[in-house]
Amino acid sequence: MDNPPDHSTSSPGALSGLGRHALLPLRLFLGSTFVYAGLDKLADPHYLGGLADPASMAAQAHAVAAHSPIGGLLGQAVHSPTPVGLAMAFGELAVGFGTLLGLWGRLAATGGALISLSLWLSVSWGVHPYYLGNDLVYLMAWTPLVLAGTPQFSLDGLIAGRARGTATGRGRRQVLVDGGIATLAVAGMALLTGAGVARTRGKAPAPSAGAGAGAGTGTGNGTGAGAAGATGTAVAAAAAVPVGGVLRVSAPGSGDPVYLQQPKAGQYTALSGVCTHSGCTVNPPKDGRFVCPCHNSCFDAGTGAVLQGPATEALARFGITRSGDQLHLGAES
Numbered sequence: 649m650d651n652p653p654d655h656s657t658s659s660p661g662a663l664s665g666l667g668r669h670a671l672l673p674l675r676l677f678l679g680s681t682f683v684y685a686g687l688d689k690l691a692d693p694h695y696l697g698g699l700a701d702p703a704s705m706a707a708q709a710h711a712v713a714a715h716s717p718i719g720g721l722l723g724q725a726v727h728s729p730t731p732v733g734l735a736m737a738f739g740e741l742a743v744g745f746g747t748l749l750g751l752w753g754r755l756a757a758t759g760g761a762l763i764s765l766s767l768w769l770s771v772s773w774g775v776h777p778y779y780l781g782n783d784l785v786y787l788m789a790w791t792p793l794v795l796a797g798t799p800q801f802s803l804d805g806l807i808a809g810r811a812r813g814t815a816t817g818r819g820r821r822q823v824l825v826d827g828g829i830a831t832l833a834v835a836g837m838a839l840l841t842g843a844g845v846a847r848t849r850g851k852a853p854a855p856s857a858g859a860g861a862g863a864g865t866g867t868g869n870g871t872g873a874g875a876a877g878a879t880g881t882a883v884a885a886a887a888a889v890p891v892g893g894v895l896r897v898s899a900p901g902s903g904d905p906v907y908l909q910q911p912k913a914g915q916y917t918a919l920s921g922v923c924t925h926s927g928c929t930v931n932p933p934k935d936g937r938f939v940c941p942c943h944n945s946c947f948d949a950g951t952g953a954v955l956q957g958p959a960t961e962a963l964a965r966f967g968i969t970r971s972g973d974q975l976h977l978g979a980e981s
């Protein structure tokens with residue numbers, strides 16, 4: 649039986665041999681990364697939280713909205729965190745599975761590029777110099793797949809091959825039906841996987857719950873009782889920062905994120921949440937350290953000192969005093 653002519657190697661400029669698979673590693677990486685990113689969001693108990701949870705998607709969107717060219721769109725994420733957050737997570741899953749399996753590959757790559765574009769214009773927009781913002785790199789990485797699609801080792805390639813080998817209209821209709829079934833099967837797999845992971849996630853602790861009762865907020869210990877000499881602007885109720893807890897607020901004037909903590913009863917600290925490397929917002933403290941999501945700098949949660957670069961300067965500190973039941977933020981030092 650004659651083999652069909654291989655047009656991919658017959659024209660002078662066509663890629664041959666290994667070159668035909670040049671985009672496969674990129675496709676595997678982007679597909680698996682987007683599946684992981686979608687599942688990671690759905691498994692995170694903080695992700696769909698409201699503004700009061702500093703680790704939520706809404707709080708992060710709120711933090712970058714003022715400096716983003718798509719700040720208006722980010723307002724939607726702030727006001728409707730659940731539908732926007734779910735759309736984002738399941739969108740990443742659909743893009744990831746579509747890319748890995750090569751089903752509607754060009755469409756999946758376009759979706760991936762749009763997600764990366766929106767992240768670049770928001771989360772990475774403040775990163776300087778621009779080439780350190782990883783979302784711009786993802787946007788560029790999607791471009792070859794948008795242009796080339798996923799013709800090899802893919803359901804797209806399988807369906808196209810069957811369509812080419814079918815001479816009758818009935819046969820072509822059957823290929824279309826098979827393509828539709830494959831699309832529904834992959835969409836169902838993405839939905840079931842995402843929903844299954846979402847069901848396993850725990851409940852995020854309330855920012856001021858629990859420890860607040862023992863926090864000394866009403867007993868006048870430490871900085872609290874007198875209320876005399878409070879300087880700066882009131883930014884939070886003292887009860888919102890329990891012993892061992894953290895609360896993210898905005899610095900009066902600049903609006904920059906500031907993390908308030910009470911490591912010991914009556915002792916408060918206020919550290920800037922702006923990474924000194926390139927200006928990303930560091931994540932809330934965990935295991936005694938702040939970690940910057942942009943390039944992984946780490947800072948001591950108590951002092952703000954650099955534990956790991958590329959940042960070389962400590963997080964800025966603010967003066968903080970308690971007056972009655974209010975915490976006042978002073979000058980940055």
Ligand code: FES
Pocket residue numbers: 775923924925926927928940941942943944945957958959
């Ligand atoms: S902005 Fe680069 S490590 Fe924080």
